[in-house]
Amino acid sequence: MINVNELKFDDKGLIPAIVVDALSQKVLTLAYMNKESLTISMEKELTCFFSRSRSELWLKGETSGNYQHIVSITADCDRDALVVKVEKDGPACHLGTDSCFNDILYVSEERNEFSMDGLYELLLSRKRDLPEKSYTTYLFQKGIDKILKKVGEESTEVIIEAKANDKKATVYEIADLAYHLMVLMVEMGISTDDVRKELASRHVIDKKVKQEKMQ
Numbered sequence: 001m002i003n004v005n006e007l008k009f010d011d012k013g014l015i016p017a018i019v020v021d022a023l024s025q026k027v028l029t030l031a032y033m034n035k036e037s038l039t040i041s042m043e044k045e046l047t048c049f050f051s052r053s054r055s056e057l058w059l060k061g062e063t064s065g066n067y068q069h070i071v072s073i074t075a076d077c078d079r080d081a082l083v084v085k086v087e088k089d090g091p092a093c094h095l096g097t098d099s100c101f102n103d104i105l106y107v108s109e110e111r112n113e114f115s116m117d118g119l120y121e122l123l124l125s126r127k128r129d130l131p132e133k134s135y136t137t138y139l140f141q142k143g144i145d146k147i148l149k150k151v152g153e154e155s156t157e158v159i160i161e162a163k164a165n166d167k168k169a170t171v172y173e174i175a176d177l178a179y180h181l182m183v184l185m186v187e188m189g190i191s192t193d194d195v196r197k198e199l200a201s202r203h204v205i206d207k208k209v210k211q212e213k214m215q
Helices: 035-044 116-129 135-142 144-163 167-188 192-214
Strands: 015-021 027-033 048-051 056-059 068-075 082-088
Touching: 027 035, 027 048, 027 082, 035 048, 035 056, 035 068, 116 135, 116 167, 116 192, 135 144, 135 167, 144 167, 167 192
Parallel strands: 015 082
Antiparallel strands: 015 027, 048 056, 068 082
């Protein structure tokens, strides 16, 4: 491990800090730290930045409640930039969005990778815009009862295909189930981060139980 004195701050005493969600690995924001704010961040295990516009320190979440709990801080090979992995209590952006990086400039049609977060954002836009001739729009317009019915139907289909030991068909039905579950999540205001945090908490519990059994 290195120490703060080994970092290379710029001529204004600042170093860029790229903040990343430790659960989703999503880039949340780019901010700046000086030695004082970095020291405070490590002592409190909460992100503290230096505001270039106000020329003062600011503890993220102090007014909004959207604190960022630090998991790790890593310097790059030149030691003039940081990646700060955090577990956040709320939106990272002052506009109320999950991340400050939302305005897409370019996406390769061939190389753009599918992600559950990307699907979730698409479903959010479907619920907001309700485009015509969209199956997702149809589900949102019909409401929670129709969505729950589809979740139940797809769950049954997964069981049937898995019982028949048909791997290809089971994968197909699991995908259908995952899609309808995410529609349900959007309908109920449940985010992918909510599910990640729940799974992470169970991982910690499971690890503790395993350790206890080994003693």
